[in-house]
Amino acid sequence: MRVQKSAVLCFLFVVLPFDGAAAADKLVGIHSAIAISQSLPWIARETGIFRKHNLDFDLVLMRSAGTAAAAMVGGETDVGLIGGIGILSAYVQGAQDFVIVGAVKNILTHSIVAKPEIKRPEDLKGKSIGVNRLGSNNHYFAIQVLQRIGLDPAKDVIFRQTGGDSADLIALLNGSVDASAMLTYGQNAVAQGFHYLIYGPDLRIPYAAAAFVTRRSVIARKPQVIGQFMRSMAEASKIFHTDRETTFKVLAKYLRVNDRKILETSYNNEVKAMEPRFDARPEALQAILDELAVNDPRAKKVQPQQLIDRRYLEEMDRSGFFDSLWGGKR
Numbered sequence: 328m329r330v331q332k333s334a335v336l337c338f339l340f341v342v343l344p345f346d347g348a349a350a351a352d353k354l355v356g357i358h359s360a361i362a363i364s365q366s367l368p369w370i371a372r373e374t375g376i377f378r379k380h381n382l383d384f385d386l387v388l389m390r391s392a393g394t395a396a397a398a399m400v401g402g403e404t405d406v407g408l409i410g411g412i413g414i415l416s417a418y419v420q421g422a423q424d425f426v427i428v429g430a431v432k433n434i435l436t437h438s439i440v441a442k443p444e445i446k447r448p449e450d451l452k453g454k455s456i457g458v459n460r461l462g463s464n465n466h467y468f469a470i471q472v473l474q475r476i477g478l479d480p481a482k483d484v485i486f487r488q489t490g491g492d493s494a495d496l497i498a499l500l501n502g503s504v505d506a507s508a509m510l511t512y513g514q515n516a517v518a519q520g521f522h523y524l525i526y527g528p529d530l531r532i533p534y535a536a537a538a539f540v541t542r543r544s545v546i547a548r549k550p551q552v553i554g555q556f557m558r559s560m561a562e563a564s565k566i567f568h569t570d571r572e573t574t575f576k577v578l579a580k581y582l583r584v585n586d587r588k589i590l591e592t593s594y595n596n597e598v599k600a601m602e603p604r605f606d607a608r609p610e611a612l613q614a615i616l617d618e619l620a621v622n623d624p625r626a627k628k629v630q631p632q633q634l635i636d637r638r639y640l641e642e643m644d645r646s647g648f649f650d651s652l653w654g655g656k657r
Contacts, residue, residue: 351383352552358388359395359409360459361492361582362511363597364432364537366574367563368408369581374573376562380555390491391460393417399425405545406556410464411535415615418634419626424542426636427612429557429605431537431564436600437468439525440499440516441506448476448525455485457498457507464536465495465508467618471532472525511582514592528596535611546636557639558648561605565652568603604649607635 358365368386371377377384387404389395392413398404399414400422407414408431418425445451451473458466470480478484489498489507496512498504499521506524509516517523539560546553567574575590584590612631619626643649 351378351381352549352555353383353385354406354552354556355385355387355404356556357395357398357404357407357409358386359390359392359407359413360511361388362537363578363582363593364436364510364601365408366578366581367431367560367567369577370563370566370574371559373577373580374563374566376559379562380559382552382555382559384556384559392463396422396425399540399542405541405549406553407540408537408560409540411538411612411615412462412464412467412618414538414540415535415612415626415629415634416619419616419619419623419629423633424544425540425634426543426546427535427538427540427607427634428546428553428636428639429539429560430535430602430607430611431539431605432597432600433533433535433602433606433608433611434600435464435468435471435530435532435534435536436528436596437465437508437510438513438523438527439469439472439506440509440513440521441524442499443520443522445506445524448472449478451476451506451524452478452483454505455487455503457487457489457495457504459491459495460488461486464534465510467534468527468532469508472527472530475530476525511593512584513596514589515584515586518586518589528600531600533608533610533614535607535615538607539605543636554639554642557605558643561643561649561652564601564603564605567601568598603653604644605640607637607640609635 392410395407395409396413396417414425456469473480487504489495492511495507495509496516499507499516578590579585609631616626616629
């Protein structure tokens with residue numbers, strides 16, 4: 328009996344330290360939209376990239392950049408792939424622990440999709456336009472394009488909040504709105520008889536539409552884990568840009584879109600706007616600061632560079648990790 332107990336103890340001594348050493352690093356992430364530009368964590372999960380980098384990664388959806396920012400301030404999540412508006416707004420108001428460690432998309436690629444009878448952009452006057460929420464990315468896009476065509480967003484149209492990307496499509500289909508500022512599901516609407524009234528990708532409006540965000544205090548506590556996350560995202564980005572079959576399979580699952588033509592059109596609209604190496608462009612942040620400054624003068628005192636920390640991008644560049652993925656291509 329004594330020999331058996333000794334054997335068991337020896338077994339535990341050998342096995343348990345090994346299990347502990349192999350335990351994955353826990354990281355909780357957040358994203359704010361079911362959108363192609365926020366698909367890299369899906370790809371990393373489905374292809375085993377997180378496991379490869381020893382990450383136990385949980386992804387939480389919060390359909391508001393403001394709510395996402397609040398969750399990060401409260402310590403509920405460690406990293407986010409979200410629109411910049413919530414983070415910059417919080418930063419301007421004093422939450423200066425926030426930092427952007429990379430960007431996925433520095434321009435807006437929404438479009439205004441409308442009923443067939445609305446022929447010209449000017450015909451939007453007096454009509455209702457669906458947006459996720461007031462202050463959301465697609466609301467900002469709608470404001471920008473309306474101003475460009477000479478309409479007053481505050482007086483000439485009615486904005487209706489739908490609550491999300493798929494809800495924008497539903498509102499358009501059931502007649503609750505005359506037009507909608509759409510991203511992911513624009514091509515679905517076109518397939519059902521609506522049309523692109525204003526095609527946004529061609530306008531290339533600067534805006535931090537999707538960025539990797541964390542807090543300086545999180546980096547201080549677990550710099551290596553955030554580095555593992557960023558390398559995981561870099562590998563997922565390589566798949567997104569070069570392996571369409573895998574990417575379409577993942578997008579079909581998470582977007583719940585099985586029509587290959589719709590997936591291809593939506594992907595083609597987005598891929599040209601996404602940053603393969605996650606370059607965070609100051610002009611994309613400045614656009615949001617200018618928007619915030621209209622109602623909060625403190626935004627005028629903030630410089631985009633204050634929010635950007637390039638340490639992980641520089642490390643992947645300096646170490647040759649980016650080149651190993653892209654073959655030296657920029």
